[in-house]
Amino acid sequence: MRCEMQFVLEGQDPACGARAGRLMLPHGEVPTPVFMPVGTQAAVKAVGQDDLEKIGARMVLANAYHLYLRPGVDIIAAAGGIHAFMNWPRPILTDSGGFQVFSLAELNKVTPQGVAFQSHLDGSRHFFTPEKAIDVQIGIGADIIMCFDECTEYPATHDQAADSMRMTLGWAERCLRHWKERGAGGQALFGIVQGGVYEDLREECAAALAAMDFPGYAIGGVSVGEPNEDMARITAFTAPLLPQDKPRYLMGVGSPEDMLFAIEQGVDMFDCVMPTRNARNGTLFTSTGKVNIKNAAHLRDFGPLDPACPCPACRRHTRAYLAHLYRSGEISALRLNTLHNLFFMVKLAAAARDAILRGEYAAFRRAFLKAYSTNNGGTEQA
């Protein structure tokens, strides 16, 4: 009964917490830091698995709540698991669905035992317990699965955040026990640190989870509406509390700047819907900052979106064409924009890794942020 995941640290920046590692998972190796595109419904919005391979994505996310409701775990299991279902041969991580149960579904009742809720799709009634969330995720079959947690909302008082965190801790113990009972075989289970914006609660939660000895750890409950300073403070405070030899995953973060900040604090894994959602709204990341492709100025710009970018959209098309597609409501605009933003994030994490291995992470981050702020002095604002 041992987890099939291995994690090795390959480098540590001498001047900060940034680290380079390698996750070895049943479906392949993932160099870290890594940005994982979000494929909520077993599909990354607007792109195909062929596209994800083309841009070098090493690992993607899916969501247990969504997949449990549609198409259902039985269908994914009958397909041979999520890798076969979506024909994505590389590693996958599933979020437990805790966040969605609390944010999307109509809640009927939360007790320490579990959560009764109604589907946001059809109103059907369901009951999730920590054990059930593990069973669902084992049925789906990702390489990494997450504990069922309550994502403490923002704002929350210290008492509210403490109660919520302690319930999450109790659920984490049950998840771990059930995962071990089920064999702890194909999936690595990650514990999730909650505690809101309160450092004492984050510390208590991290210590308790570390004592349980999970294969990996996540920082949850950030990027939920709190000021960016709080997010940065909590990330910087919490990351070093997590076991040094285990992978660290910052859930739902973030922007290019936030990702580079968190890497400096020693975080290894990232996911965020922002790159894909921004892409569909016409906001594109470039080496000199954000570009709003809806701006009229781009209609006559026959250069690439980002001359420094070798992504499929920048290699093949001009800003003028991307701007035309977007204005014309063409579906292909969504795909090209998404390809570009995902490529940007995936390559940014890979470049950060290279810089760490060279021992030059701080300089790398400084140079990136300087170039990335160029557009902020001009007319480009997202």
Added chain:
Amino acid sequence: MRCEMQFVLEGQDPACGARAGRLMLPHGEVPTPVFMPVGTQAAVKAVGQDDLEKIGARMVLANAYHLYLRPGVDIIAAAGGIHAFMNWPRPILTDSGGFQVFSLAELNKVTPQGVAFQSHLDGSRHFFTPEKAIDVQIGIGADIIMCFDECTEYPATHDQAADSMRMTLGWAERCLRHWKERGAGGQALFGIVQGGVYEDLREECAAALAAMDFPGYAIGGVSVGEPNEDMARITAFTAPLLPQDKPRYLMGVGSPEDMLFAIEQGVDMFDCVMPTRNARNGTLFTSTGKVNIKNAAHLRDFGPLDPACPCPACRRHTRAYLAHLYRSGEISALRLNTLHNLFFMVKLAAAARDAILRGEYAAFRRAFLKAYSTNNGGTEQA
């Protein structure tokens, strides 16, 4: 002053009018019969130019009315023409926009001189003459351009159809003259036969156009709401009236069955929005007939959409996954479905060509229709 297009006939089926040919155009060769995906706004809906290359599309359509309004001919010309603008290196045909001026725009006035209309996008006022339509298309820079015509609506009385056809004939003469005055260089100009469902009018129009000696000919004004028998009758009647040594293009047709029928009558070129529109609505062509991917039965079908199909969607994904994507509202469903339907049409035209070259077209068509009707006896209906 000569057109850069050449057309050679490479084979003629001994038992019917079907013919195999080769169009040599400034941007490459196109074996015929050919199905041209429709890229109205310089983009085929839901797929990229990389996808079109992958499925073997040899030539695509764009629309002068749409491109004239957005992004404007000046932008396309400044990009270096439509091939550079959309970065599609292979041949392109533009429809003159006559059909859209009459069907989409708010019409202000039609006179023999031209048509005053308001943009369907912003209500701006424009005046199209045959000369202007040629100038617009020369500015866009496709390999093949079309005369500005009035697409006679259905139903129309014999008098209405005759008046309309004669106006189209007058416009065709002006298009031809203006095209020659402009050098007749990069583009091949096709004349369009109108005349509604009336054979005498079709005959008169075809003869008059043939006497003008266009580089190629189209049959227009079909698939505009008339019964399928009328479409078939007019196609069968008109195609043989067109010069044997020139390419023949049936505009806006059609279904797999209609295309194979028209090939038998000696038509060489086809375009239709049906494969792409059907794909976005979940109706997919297969070797055994149409499949509605929305049907619940597909949710647990872990085989490919069409085991006989080597398209990217069928090679990589199952019916279950395509059905899940469609139900989940994923944008990638539209791309995969479109890839499949376009591949189906492009390959069907190519297979028809092979059969013609083998002298076995009638048997090929019979075998296709037999297999294609399989689903009609079952539960699959579009």
